[in-house]
Amino acid sequence: MKVLLVVNPSASSVTARTRIVIQKALSADHRLEVAATSRRGHATRLAQSAANDGIDVVVVLGGDGTLNEAANGLAGSETALAAVPGGSTNVFARTLGLPDDPVEATGALLDAIEAGSLRRVGLGCANDRYFLFHAGVGFDAAVVEQVERKGGLLKRFAGHPLFVAAAVDTWARHYDRSSPAFRVSSRSVHEAPGDDGDDLGEAAEVEGLMAVVLNTDPYTYLGTRGLSLAPATRLDTPLSVVTLRSLAPQRLLPVLAAAAGLGRRLADDPNVDIRDDVAEARLVANRPVPWQVDGDHLGDAEELHFRHVPDALDLVVPLGSPAFS
Template identity: 35%
Template sequence: MPRTVPPIAPRVVAPCPGIGFPTMEEAVLITNPAAEATSEHVKEVIVKALSSNLHLEVVDTAAPGHATEVASEAVRSGYGLVVAFGGDGTLNEVANGMVGSDTPLAILPGGNANVVCRNLGLPADIVEATGRLLNGLREHTTRRISVGRTGGRCFLVSCGLGLRPPGAHDAERDADARRDAAGRRTGPRFPGRHLLEAAFRAAVRDRRGRDIRIHLSAGGVAEDVAVALITNMSQLSYVGDHPVTLAPEARLDEGLDVLAMRTFPLSYVPRLAWSALSDGSHVRFKQVLYLHDLGRVKATSAGVPFSVHLDGEFVEDRTEVEAELIRNGLAVLV
């Protein structure tokens, strides 16, 4: 049976002088009940805290894509703020409904890694993050960040090429395994927890001569590579509180960076892991191609498809990907 999105009543709000976006008195809180660090009790506490400053409407996501629809409707209806409470996957969906608008997005961490939150310098602890959000409401402090887009879908963290997570040989089965009876995503998402495992698998395939060669074109450079990550965030995952800094020169207000392996010897897996956790010297490794501040990246293969993931979600195998930068595409409450 087709699912209907609960309508959001239109709001009439006045612009805030000198700021260029609506006042934040009317807000929508979008929550993912399946996110790893969320619970009904935590949500109730957050709703109570935010309701002291906002006229708040709360929407629980019910299926993949639901958060995008709700966020898009909130922007069209003139809400002054959209709050996303969940992990990086939930945040990706919410952002996809808001890119290009002046409506600010506020982030409350409810996932395992909370990569976007940490890259923005926001607290990964939900109590501290709620306090920071309330301070941001009082001061109206926002920041515009750039995002990437490919195939009509935006990504905040990364677009990965050739890094195949476990079980991704069957996209539909992999997607179904991450959803509960209500259709909500569950469990860990790639690349955070599985990044090193995917790198190891890529290295094994490269050693056996089974790796797909991806032709990468960007910034006047054209090379064949085994795997690639496209991002404008420096830290793409975390081991505990330790950041995994794969793209050390990437900045949220600049262009896209590319980290690619020309070939992927097994010996590079521990070296890459150590460098990403320490000094970032891997960008100068002989087999590494690193490009900075790009507006567009194109990847193709000679008829053999390669795996693609966006912000941790395996999408599908493709023979061509073109990623473009949307500069200053998203307003974020900080």
């Protein structure tokens, strides 16, 4: 089998020793090529070239952002994607059930490849950008923006405490919480598209300050605990859209507790609008709002269109993965 290993040498958990061990493991039974990313968007171009050259599997050693870029390069092709955790949070790799240690994860992937454990999975798409696990708009993306501004060595070594500090700082100083930032409408897979391309069915619009469109769950991890916003969402289901109406402390803290599995169910919280089985959604901003996909900040937008793209990507799935319903 022809395998390309794409390495992000700047990712938080990538070391020279780890890279060498993984290269030796992958090359033992497969024809291996190795490429290192050097700039934003590089993984997308490397993955596109791999698909065009008939590579069977692209293995990504990096964080969620590098994985997202590779997925965008492979979507619609017959080349499979495999994730090796190399970032600070590694949401997608952990969602698949891979070990946190990149060398152990490589072993699990080699077992999966030998067993032929590949699945064709759906992706989310925000405008023209695919995402593996979620896209975030508003407060969520503003936090990601602050993390990227303070990133570099601090992100490499501070990890989750940096995200928590950035969230508090963003809430206090870097995001307008005074009025709704946008409104969201959606159409479920059980509703037929309207004759008008802008008609997303009967679901009423909801206003909010933060929205997350999920292709799988959990939303993210805090330490070892997953924060779950849409428990029914898996890689073999349509999207879910979760909107927070208010970020006031007395309304936000119960949401965080419910997402962590503490307190009442998130679906019972009046501050949260949850829509499952979503085929497409449209977000119209009252003012330019930040947005991100898979933890990669993409700037500000005034309108975003989300859609579920079934059977978009071949994925190497570890044996016994919990990412499917």
